[in-house]
Amino acid sequence: MSAETARPRLGISACLLGRAVRYDGGHKREPFLADRLVHYVDYLPLCPETAIGLGSPRLPIQLVGDPDQPRVLGVDNANLDVTEALRDYARRQLDALTGLSGCVLKRGSPSCGMGRVKVYDPSRARFTRSGRGAFAQILMQGLPLLPVEEEDRLRHARLRENFVARVYVYWRWLGLLAQGPTLERLRAFHLRHRYLLMLHSRTACRRLDGLLDEPFAGTIEGLTAAYIAGLMRGLRRPVGRARQLWLLHRILDHLQGRGEGVAAPGLAASIEAYGRGEIPLAVPIGLLRLWLRDHPDPSLQCQHYLDPYPDDLALRDAI
Numbered sequence: 001m002s003a004e005t006a007r008p009r010l011g012i013s014a015c016l017l018g019r020a021v022r023y024d025g026g027h028k029r030e031p032f033l034a035d036r037l038v039h040y041v042d043y044l045p046l047c048p049e050t051a052i053g054l055g056s057p058r059l060p061i062q063l064v065g066d067p068d069q070p071r072v073l074g075v076d077n078a079n080l081d082v083t084e085a086l087r088d089y090a091r092r093q094l095d096a097l098t099g100l101s102g103c104v105l106k107r108g109s110p111s112c113g114m115g116r117v118k119v120y121d122p123s124r125a126r127f128t129r130s131g132r133g134a135f136a137q138i139l140m141q142g143l144p145l146l147p148v149e150e151e152d153r154l155r156h157a158r159l160r161e162n163f164v165a166r167v168y169v170y171w172r173w174l175g176l177l178a179q180g181p182t183l184e185r186l187r188a189f190h191l192r193h194r195y196l197l198m199l200h201s202r203t204a205c206r207r208l209d210g211l212l213d214e215p216f217a218g219t220i221e222g223l224t225a226a227y228i229a230g231l232m233r234g235l236r237r238p239v240g241r242a243r244q245l246w247l248l249h250r251i252l253d254h255l256q257g258r259g260e261g262v263a264a265p266g267l268a269a270s271i272e273a274y275g276r277g278e279i280p281l282a283v284p285i286g287l288l289r290l291w292l293r294d295h296p297d298p299s300l301q302c303q304h305y306l307d308p309y310p311d312d313l314a315l316r317d318a319i
Helices: 031-039 083-097 134-142 157-179 183-200 202-213 220-235 241-257 265-275 282-294
Strands: 009-013 042-046 061-064 071-074 102-105 117-121 126-131 148-150
Touching: 071 083, 083 134, 102 157, 134 148, 157 183, 157 220, 183 202, 183 220, 183 241, 202 220, 241 265, 241 282, 265 282
Parallel strands: 009 042, 009 102, 061 117, 102 148
Antiparallel strands: 061 071, 117 126
16 A cells, blocks of 8 residues: 555544543553554544643543533633633644544543533533534544544444544545546546445445546546545445445356356355354455455456455454
8 A cells, every 4th residue: 555654644542542641640541542553553642631731630621511612611610711722722733633544532521522522501500411522523623524433432343444444545545635636546546445435335436436437527626525525424334244245245246247156166155154144254355355366357456345454453353
């Protein structure tokens, strides 16, 4: 793989990497991030609260008021208001964060939580789980296509696999932008990601097929923006076994159309075993790649569905 950078660069909440930056002086080290993923990406530790000058340990803060635009106030001292400091910091960071391929944020944090963050309603003296952290809100509004997840969701195998796949798609996209987008490069990029997109959304795949195949009267900048928006939104929803099985059968049908289906009985049997839940997805994918090594098929071998991220992450061993 090649891109503007040698490997993806992720923003990760610093406490998830084991850094003692939390309000209580501790951390929330997440093994998948700190022990595995960091070996395959470059990472930017993020802690908006320490970045604006709050120490560790420090007085705790919380969201207060309107869930859509809450203030960030001290829990024990409502005169401590760091709302604008956090928002200003987030806005200043947006330019630096445009080079990221993804971001992992701390769940429930008044600065980093993506959603369902507790918001205190003083008029009712109660909490609702309807807020978004002050930093996360500006990050996600400013970079709406950036893959962003919270650490607790990444403990689920399918969500974890989907997030990492999207990170690598976005990384390759940044590489295309660094080269300079042209219609030919967009078409080549789409071709390599077509099966992966088809897996997640046949509707999005058909829409982008048409976008790139039909005469385009606008600018290359407009086409580029429309394409990546459609691609990243199409990949956003994780898929289950049924969708994976559908695509594997489609690939097997393609091989049979070449008269090679009978010559790949092990592949066909592994697909059926995967469908019954007896083996993980990594097995039929591995057999398919071995088959293509000995029986080249450029239309399949170019597909990033077969190698969406480094094999050593072993994400398909769990789905």
